[in-house]
Amino acid sequence: MTIHLAGDSTVAPAKPEEDPLTGWGEHLSHYVSDDVRNLAVGGATTGSFIAEGRWDALLEGLHPGDWVLIQFGHNDQKEPQLDACxxxxxxxxxxxRxxxxxxxxxxxxxxVERRLFEDGRLRRTHGAYPQAVRDLANEQDVHLIDANAFTxxxxxxxxxxxxxxxxxxxSRxxxxxxxxxxxxxTHFSHDGxxxxxxxxxxSLDGIRRVGEHEPAWGKWKVRP
Incomplete structure (x- = not known):
């Protein structure tokens, strides 16, 4: 089974010439046992990912039982024709589909949220885009990982x-x-x-119900 990643630079693999700038997809294989196929690319919108043939390339390598993680929005919000709703x-x-x-x-x-603080408060930088994803996931019964809320x-x-x-x-x-x-x-270091x-x-562990059949240690180790 393979986990396929579609997204922008916040997901994409590291480029040696940009180190230590990288996307979270670069390091996902450290935390899952599945193969990871990262097709995310810097500057991508949902539209350009289709137009450049990247989505078709992802589908060509897709097999029943695989998982596809989809995260866009950073660049879509710059394109009027790609408004959130x-x-x-x-x-x-x-x-x-x-x-x-x-x-x-x-x-x-x-x-994922940008790190933009103003007067000590973290700003919201994606407008309606995160909620559009939440609403779509709810309406279409699609698994959701709320990376915006987490970050x-x-x-x-x-x-x-x-x-x-x-x-x-x-520094220089x-x-x-x-x-x-x-x-x-906007872009993560390796730590981020x-x-x-x-x-x-x-989050994928939760979606895939990992560990639900393991013994519940809490009932033996925790006292009221």
Missing amino acids: GGYRRNLESFV DVRARGAEPVLLTS RWLYEWLGEERSQALFVHL GVSPAWPDGVADN AHAVARFVAR
Whole structure:
């Protein structure tokens, strides 16, 4: 069984020339026993993923029983024709139909949040896009992993200063890939990518009902 990933740069594999910038899909294989096939690419929208043949390529390698994790939104929100409840939702609906028609399981993910604090408060940067995914998952009975809610919790829990380590913030001269330095609050460092990948993997465990037949230790170890 294979887990296939469709998405943008926040999911995509690392490029050596951009290290340590990477997507969470790069590290998912550390936390699942399945093979992982990552077709996510930087700059992708749901529309460009179709137009460039990437969705067809994903489907060609899909087999019954496989899982397809789908996370877009970062770039869709820049395209008027891909508004949250319009083109974006229609493309996601099409993805779900295609996956189900091949006997595989689709999983929709809300967009991971950007790390943008203002006056100590974490801003919401995706507008209606996360809720459009939640609504579609509910209406179409599709598995959902709410990466937006998780990452918002994570950044707020760590706080503005500590959460910076999850992203690519480098001073001038520290990295050959970023000689002038960089302060990127959208793309993950390896630490950030690992954190999200672990969350996605554990969420998949829940969806796939992993561990439900194991003995419940709590009833023996915990006293009222």
